Amino acid sequence: MRFPLLAPLGAALLCAFGCASTQKTIMSDPPGAMVTVNDDKAGVTPVKYDFDFSKHVRYDVVLQKDGFIPAEQVVFSDTVAARDTVLQFAMARDPSWDDTVESEIANTFLRIQINPQFAKDTVWQRIFDSVTTRYPSVAQMDKDAGYIKTAPIFKTYHANGQEFTIRTSFVATIASPDPLVYKFEIVSERSSGNDVWTPWHRIFSDDQKLVNEMQDRLSVK
Helix, strand or coil: CCCCHHEEEEHHHHHCCCCCCCEEEEEEEECEEEEEEEEEEEEEECEEEECCCCCCCCEEEEEECCCCEEEEEEECCCCCCHHHEEEEEEECCCCHHHHHECCCCCCCEEEEEEEECCCCHHHHHHHHHHHHHHHEEEEEEEEEEEEEEEEEEEEEEEEECEEEEEEEEEEEEEECCCCCCEEEEEEEECCCCCCCCCECEHHHHHHHHHHHHHHHHEECC
C-alpha cells in the first residue's frame, strides 16, 4: 500500500539529475549583454529563458556585449547548474576597446576629393609621407596609379584567460583622375589565436588620426 510514494521519489530523483524544464534568469555584470542559447537569441540581460532538458541534454549559453570579452557556459542536464534558477556571468573588459574606435573607413573605402590646387605628385608625396609615418613597411606600391598598400600592424591582447590579436593595414588608390579623387581604406581584422582572421568594425585610434590628417591636408574645404 506504500507504492504511491514511488512517484514523488521518482520525481525527486529526476530533478537530482536535472528537471525536465527549468526557467532560469540569465544575468550579467554589467547588464545589457546579448544572450544566445544554442544559437537562439534569448534577449538582453537580465532575461528569462526556459531550459527544457527533455529536448536537449546540454545548452550552450553565450553572452556578448560591446567592450567586453564574450562569456560562455555549457549547462548539462545532470549538473548543479541545471537546477539553478539563476545563471550569473561576470564579463571582463575587452582591453582592445580602449585602443580602437568604430570607423566608417574600417574595411570600406572612403572617397576624398582632392583640392585642385595640389598637383598630382604633391598629393602622392603627402599621402606617402603620412602613411609611412604610421606604417613603416609598404607591401605594394604603384606611384603612377596612386596605389599603396602597407604591411599590417599587429597588437596582441590578453584578457580573461584568452588571447586575441588585431591587425590593420592601409590601402589607398586613385578612384577618379579628373577631378582627382582618392579612396582610402583601413583593413581591420581580428583573430582569436587560431590564425583565422575575421573582419572587425573598429580600427586603432592612430589609424583614425591618420585618415583625419589626410582629409585635413588634401580634401576640398
